[in-house]
Amino acid sequence: MNDNLLSDEEIVEKVRSVDQDLFAKIIDRYQDKLLRYSNNLVYNEDHASHIVQDSFIKAFVNLNSFDTKKKFSSWIYRIVHNEAMNMIKKSKKEVPILDDFDFSSEEDVLKDFEQKEIIIKVTKCLNEIPLLYSEPLSLYYLDEKSYEDISDILRIPMGTVATRINRAKVLIKNICQKN
Amino acid sequence: MSKELKNITNIVMNKIHEGKIKMHSRMYFVVGSLLTFVGLVASVLSSIFLIGLIRFSLRSHGPMGEYRMDQLLSSFPWWIAILAVLALIIGIWLLRQYDFSYKIDFKIVLIVFVAVVMVSGWIIDMTGLNDVWFSRGPMPRVMRQYFQENNIQYSPRLNRS
Numbered sequence: 001m002n003d004n005l006l007s008d009e010e011i012v013e014k015v016r017s018v019d020q021d022l023f024a025k026i027i028d029r030y031q032d033k034l035l036r037y038s039n040n041l042v043y044n045e046d047h048a049s050h051i052v053q054d055s056f057i058k059a060f061v062n063l064n065s066f067d068t069k070k071k072f073s074s075w076i077y078r079i080v081h082n083e084a085m086n087m088i089k090k091s092k093k094e095v096p097i098l099d100d101f102d103f104s105s106e107e108d109v110l111k112d113f114e115q116k117e118i119i120i121k122v123t124k125c126l127n128e129i130p131l132l133y134s135e136p137l138s139l140y141y142l143d144e145k146s147y148e149d150i151s152d153i154l155r156i157p158m159g160t161v162a163t164r165i166n167r168a169k170v171l172i173k174n175i176c177q178k179n
Numbered sequence: 180m181s182k183e184l185k186n187i188t189n190i191v192m193n194k195i196h197e198g199k200i201k202m203h204s205r206m207y208f209v210v211g212s213l214l215t216f217v218g219l220v221a222s223v224l225s226s227i228f229l230i231g232l233i234r235f236s237l238r239s240h241g242p243m244g245e246y247r248m249d250q251l252l253s254s255f256p257w258w259i260a261i262l263a264v265l266a267l268i269i270g271i272w273l274l275r276q277y278d279f280s281y282k283i284d285f286k287i288v289l290i291v292f293v294a295v296v297m298v299s300g301w302i303i304d305m306t307g308l309n310d311v312w313f314s315r316g317p318m319p320r321v322m323r324q325y326f327q328e329n330n331i332q333y334s335p336r337l338n339r340s
Binding site for chain 2 (some may be wrong): 012018020021022023027028031034052053056057060061062063064065
């Protein structure tokens with residue numbers, strides 16, 4: 001069977017029991033996405049590259065702890081998230097959480113906010129909003145993760161994911177329009 | 180694919196081929212999970228025992244509050260408290276070590292832990308299980324030694340309020 005047709009979880013099973021070289025397939029499948037995700041967290045390509053590399057190493061070492069009934073993508077994203085948070089804590093460059101933003105009537109504001117417009121603005125202004133909001137937004141629009149996946153990756157309830165994404169959209173709109 | 184990305188694949192795969200990084204065996208995680216479980220259970224048990232002991236000490240010195248507190252502090256088995264805290268810290272640390280795929284909120288673990296300890300301590304005290312432990316269970320030697328060492332007169336029935 002062609003390895004390209006295998007699911008992530010099936011490849012992981014083979015890496016664990018048959019052929020460790022197949023781990024390269026996993027890296028090829030995820031490195032682009034993870035590098036972008038990581039870069040959106042730390043805003044530094046070198047750091048992002050180290051984070052992704054360390055995450056793959058950590059994933060390989062702990063591959064036997066992965067439950068193949070669950071999604072591999074959420075698992076590897078979670079590892080990258082943890083690594084990135086560790087790096088942010090070390091460098092103390094986390095964008096502060098701004099509590100004084102006005103989120104009133106956000107539903108009305110968002111009515112005319114089209115998907116494509118959001119993606120362009122997200123890419124452009126992501127580093128200007130607090131990490132608390134930029135991370136779920138990046139996962140949703142740039143990595144095309146579902147609310148459930150984001151909930152698994154960030155370990156927050158789905159309702160919180162929805163709230164943060166909505167607030168992130170308001171922030172993106174407010175900040176990007178000023179620029 | 181950029182050079183940087185190509186490098187990530189090469190670096191990681193080279194480390195695997197050279198044996199610099201090795202996959203932990205399944206047994207490693209099984210043992211880790213067992214240790215975590217044992218650590219948390221030990222922590223809960225020692226904390227429940229601690230609560231029982233505090234209540235015994237408070238009751239067995241009569242109504243003089245100040246004296247009871249001094250007596251309690253001077254004769255308190257701190258090693259049990261330290262053991263309970265250590266077991267909890269090690270348990271949570273192990274959970275973090277082995278936690279790669281499961282959604283665990285450590286605040287909830289801590290809240291559940293404290294709730295289990297408090298409720299169990301209360302139930303054990305209310306049902307008189309402490310007395311059973313003292314007379315028939317696995318704890319009589321430890322409890323008797325504790326009371327003897329601290330000159331506490333203990334009578335299960337008299338001590339029940």
